[in-house]
């Protein structure tokens with residue numbers, strides 16, 4: 001059983017049923033549950049809709065808002081996948097997790113294992129066990145952090161680099177190893193640790209990846225000053241197997257619902273223990289300043305004057321392959337440009353509806369590329385690529401050249417080929433070269 005049907009909950013529940021398990025997925029959002037029962041995914045995640053259809057057709061999955069409709073005696077493991085949002089202090093807010101535990105503790109059988117898949121700060125699970133004991137319940141809790149990325153969630157879930165489980169006893173380990181057998185039998189490693197270490201592995205992984213991105217972004221700034229090339233630099237550094245090629249793409253900063261929140265929570269945790277630690281604060285600060293640095297770059301290209309400039313923004317989501325705009329650098333960049341008096345036309349292949357619900361301004365126009373490319377590029381003073389959607393590479397740039405007022409492209413994701421785009425007639429600026 002899964003409780004919470006966000007990105008992680010939906011992907012894992014649907015794919016668990018694909019692996020052969022019978023799954024019930026509970027969420028308190030009736031609209032979402034109705035959509036799912038009609039075979040429609042409420043999120044954009046490539047390929048996941050096919051797996052949803054498959055699960056529904058084979059009657060391997062049920063979606064409900066009502067715990068009374070669940071036969072708890074049949075359930076061996078309950079995965080809690082509700083959100084753990086950020087509080088003002090930076091710490092994670094666990095009230096959703098406690099809400100769920102409070103609701104189900106008197107419904108579940110003694111043999112049922114409670115698995116925390118939501119990202120929870122280290123020591124949370126042992127506190128939950130204590131809380132349950134104090135209420136008179138002797139329920140086992142395990143932790144099973146998820147490492148899937150939005151946009152490649154299906155592939156990441158079915159072929160992970162590793163599966164991490166934090167357990168208190170052998171019985172919990174046995175249950176989780178059985179659940180994941182279809183994946184581990186293909187050679188994927190399952191790592192069992194104690195609860196607190198598994199909790200920390202999740203934060204440390206996200207913290208390290210976020211640090212890697214900030215490091216390469218700062219190297220890109222240095223490259224621009226000394227005429228070095230960031231793509232070659234990333235490649236050359238990444239060829240060292242101790243470093244690796246992945247997560248060395250310079251850009252407008254990291255966003256999404258995980259890295260910004262988890263780096264803050266990890267820093268808050270470190271500070272709680274009064275450790276002499278400075279790295280995470282610097283990572284957070286550097287990333288928060290990144291959209292401002294990107295706007296300064298655009299401003300310098302446009303003769304240090306952004307007032308009344310027409311800017312076309314390509315990309316609203318925090319990365320390609322998702323409709324998620326949470327903590328998206330693109331959104332931050334738009335807000336700063338608007339505050340400096342620019343007029344914005346913006347397009348994204350998947351994030352338009354989320355962005356237009358979140359952001360409105362009389363100088364901001366969301367414009368569909370397919371139906372209105374003329375409008376999107378006409379009289380533009382600069383085209384800024386803020387999200388690395390592959391479809392932007394394939395645009396008819398020669399046609400676009402004829403529409404714009406000034407042929408400037410600022411590619412904050414380094415996705416275009418500089419030689420080709422300059423040959424067409426654009427002034428092309430990228431990150432770190």
Ligand code: UGA
Nearest residue numbers: 146147148149150247248249251253254255256258318319
């Ligand atoms: C991240 C982790 O990669 C997952 O392992 C983890 O499960 C997930 O958070 C989570 O905690 O739930 P996600 O936020 O979906 O996944 O996206 P990523 O692909 O990691 O990208 C995060 C941000 O970093 C994006 O804004 C992306 O554009 C940026 N990024 C990534 C770069 O700027 N450069 C890179 O080289 C890689």
